[in-house]
Amino acid sequence: MSGGAIAPPRFVRAVKGFELLEVARRSPNLSTVSAIDITFCPWLNNSFSTKAFWEKVNGELSRRTNRVCPIRTTCLHDNSEPKILVQFSDGEKLCLHGANLTSDELMYHFNAFCINKELSAADTPQALF
Numbered sequence: 001m002s003g004g005a006i007a008p009p010r011f012v013r014a015v016k017g018f019e020l021l022e023v024a025r026r027s028p029n030l031s032t033v034s035a036i037d038i039t040f041c042p043w044l045n046n047s048f049s050t051k052a053f054w055e056k057v058n059g060e061l062s063r064r065t066n067r068v069c070p071i072r073t074t075c076l077h078d079n080s081e082p083k084i085l086v087q088f089s090d091g092e093k094l095c096l097h098g099a100n101l102t103s104d105e106l107m108y109h110f111n112a113f114c115i116n117k118e119l120s121a122a123d124t125p126q127a128l129f
Helices: 018-024 045-057 103-123
Strands: 033-040 071-075 083-088 093-097
Touching: 018 103, 033 045, 045 071, 045 083, 045 103, 083 103, 093 103
Parallel strands: 033 071
Antiparallel strands: 033 083, 083 093
């Protein structure tokens, strides 16, 4: 890509059944995440899955993996769609729109991206000093 070009968004394939639950029920690992921004309207019915995602990411097990990762939450009462913006330490961003996704689907997509980031970081050669 050229100097200031923005990379196209990455899409994950649709999964269901055991594979979805296996990845979604893992405890989130925030080691490759630099920031999380969560925006939702707490009084709308379509924000239940986003609130469940927020509770799971704010849990003690996931916070132990990266204590300096800011998790910013914005509650708006303007009938806006719930949105989760995840910024990774390598500069890539993941935007999840939680209106039509279940909490398991949100956790699957988040965990799948984090697992892929961990694997790609493990594949890069490290310099010895």
